[in-house]
Amino acid sequence: MNLKPSLFCAAFCAFCFLFQSTAFAEMVAIKGNNVNMRSGPGHKHEVLWKMGDGFPLQVIKRSGDWLRVRDFEGSEGWVNKSVISKDAHAVVKANKGSDRNVNIRKEPNTKSQVVATAIYGVVFRVLAKKDGWVQIQHENGVKGWIRQDLLWGI
Structure with a gap:
């Protein structure tokens, strides 16, 4: 049994997944001022900080009407999809x-x-x-x- 092709295939797939997640990341921007970044997907979760209009975010995950996002400093949190825009910022x-x-x-x-x-x-x-x-x-x-x-x- 030759494992080299299997290992190569696994490494290649992992590389493609990592490349896709950075090269084709979905970007959104905040629409409105004083928008809450929350600790979890829902209004009951703690407000971590507030963001202003146009603040760009990278979408990491979706859960119903909520997006788990990352900012330019690497901080993560959740925002409701009603407060985001696809306009490039x-x-x-x-x-x-x-x-x-x-x-x-x-x-x-x-x-x-x-x-x-x-x-x-x-x-x-x-x-x-x-x-x-x-x-x-x-x-x-x-x-x-x-x-x-x-x-x-x-």
């Missing part, structure tokens, strides 16, 4: 704990004019993607491009 994940800002540029390249800066945790609506850059817009009207590797949620 992203959050700045770069430069945590530093005083450096992430540049928002007029065009999608590093030579383009900086129109504004953003810090860790700022949420943007995603407008477009191009060559490793993401066109974003903040709720205050600021619009521009940020390198995709500096964002989470897209």
Whole structure:
């Protein structure tokens, strides 16, 4: 009996499952302000924290009208499907704990004019993607491009 093909097949299937779960993760965003992140699937569960409009989340599991989700820092909890949207949003994940800002540029390249800066945790609506850059817009009207590797949620 030759176990090599079976082991290879099992390893390949595990790799495909892991790749699928990260590469094709379902992303949602909060719609509304002061939305509760709960410890379990139901209104009776403890409120862990509150989230604002557009906050992006990765769906891990579904249970009826409830979604188990993960945020950009890896924290998990539950939200009701009535408070989520499929509109693409992203959050700045770069430069945590530093005083450096992430540049928002007029065009999608590093030579383009900086129109504004953003810090860790700022949420943007995603407008477009191009060559490793993401066109974003903040709720205050600021619009521009940020390198995709500096964002989470897209």
